[in-house]
Amino acid sequence: MAQSKYLTGDSQAINEFIDRFDVFLFDCDGVLWSGDHVFEGVVETLELLRARGKKTIFVTNNSTKSRSQYLEKFAALGIPSVTEEIFGSAYSSAIYISKILKLSPPKNKVFVLGEAGIENELRTENVSFIGGTDPNFRRDITPEDFKGIADGSLLDPEVGCVLAGLDFHVNYLKLSHAYQYLRRGAVFLATNTDSTFPMNHNFFPGAGSVSFPLVNMTGEKPVALGKPSQAMMDAIEGKFQLDRGRTCMVGDRLDTDIRFGIEGRLGGTLAVQTGVNKKADWEAEGAVAVPAFYVDKLNDLLAAAQ
Ligand SMILES: O=C(O)COP(=O)(O)O
Numbered sequence: 001m002a003q004s005k006y007l008t009g010d011s012q013a014i015n016e017f018i019d020r021f022d023v024f025l026f027d028c029d030g031v032l033w034s035g036d037h038v039f040e041g042v043v044e045t046l047e048l049l050r051a052r053g054k055k056t057i058f059v060t061n062n063s064t065k066s067r068s069q070y071l072e073k074f075a076a077l078g079i080p081s082v083t084e085e086i087f088g089s090a091y092s093s094a095i096y097i098s099k100i101l102k103l104s105p106p107k108n109k110v111f112v113l114g115e116a117g118i119e120n121e122l123r124t125e126n127v128s129f130i131g132g133t134d135p136n137f138r139r140d141i142t143p144e145d146f147k148g149i150a151d152g153s154l155l156d157p158e159v160g161c162v163l164a165g166l167d168f169h170v171n172y173l174k175l176s177h178a179y180q181y182l183r184r185g186a187v188f189l190a191t192n193t194d195s196t197f198p199m200n201h202n203f204f205p206g207a208g209s210v211s212f213p214l215v216n217m218t219g220e221k222p223v224a225l226g227k228p229s230q231a232m233m234d235a236i237e238g239k240f241q242l243d244r245g246r247t248c249m250v251g252d253r254l255d256t257d258i259r260f261g262i263e264g265r266l267g268g269t270l271a272v273q274t275g276v277n278k279k280a281d282w283e284a285e286g287a288v289a290v291p292a293f294y295v296d297k298l299n300d301l302l303a304a305a306q
């Protein structure tokens with residue numbers, strides 16, 4: 001079984017680790033913060049890497065915020081960044097729909113299960129959509145809804161795609177609309193399929209648990225545009241002209257972040273234990289991915305400066 005090298009407390013190993021890479025792709029939830037609680041020493045760690053000429057790119061599966069909304073969060077949490085460094089699954093999905101999928105009229109509208117982050121990125125890419133944060137969908141289903149969804153009179157004939165992400169207001173009405181669009185042949189996409197979402201040092205339903213009812217009903221899995229999708233890695237490589245061998249993925253989830261780095265043939269992966277997965281998970285028989293390196297928490301890298 002592949003071994004993972006523990007770096008915490010070993011300043012020489014940490015310096016050698018940092019020197020192997022020019023670019024660090026950072027996952028956000030569970031690595032930089034839990035909700036709005038930034039982990040200790042994250043800002044200083046990013047500053048240390050940048051002072052050594054390393055490029056830092058933030059790659060998040062959380063589609064509830066657009067890049068500009070994330071920039072506001074970074075600023076509010078005291079993490080210096082620029083929009084260009086932020087690559088979220090809402091952005092990745094909007095680019096995929098506008099540049100790769102290229103929905104053709106009259107079925108070029110997207111039904112969104114998700115929050116404003118997806119809507120804002122679709123708008124930026126001039127992709128029309130319905131659903132999302134529309135208050136008309138945040139209510140109980142009525143007998144008129146059952147009738148109108150069943151006979152199609154309440155469905156939008158221009159919808160050709162269902163895009164599912166983390167939706168804090170998912171309900172029976174939205175799932176009923178999304179299911180009917182899929183039955184009518186709409187393309188099934190997901191910003192990401194994370195099963196759980198790390199928040200306030202605990203776990204909540206993730207985007208994958210929002211879209212799973214549709215998987216269960218259709219027997220079809222969505223094309224996921226977040227990690228570990230290599231469509232996202234290819235987009236990042238293209239945008240930043242990465243040398244994959246000199247790039248490291250830093251994450252807290254084996255099945256998204258570490259898989260993303262390994263399958264993307266990056267020079268290395270670093271797992272932190274402040275989010276979803278711990279050492280026992282990648283040492284378990286049949287682990288989905290094994291990080292090349294690991295630390296207890298991101299600011300353990302500050303030992304490099306000692
Ligand atoms: O939104 C999620 O479930 C996880 O987001 P992350 O990729 O920043 O950890």
Ligand SMILES: [Mg+2]
Pocket residue numbers: 027028029030031251252253275
């Ligand atoms: Mg994470």
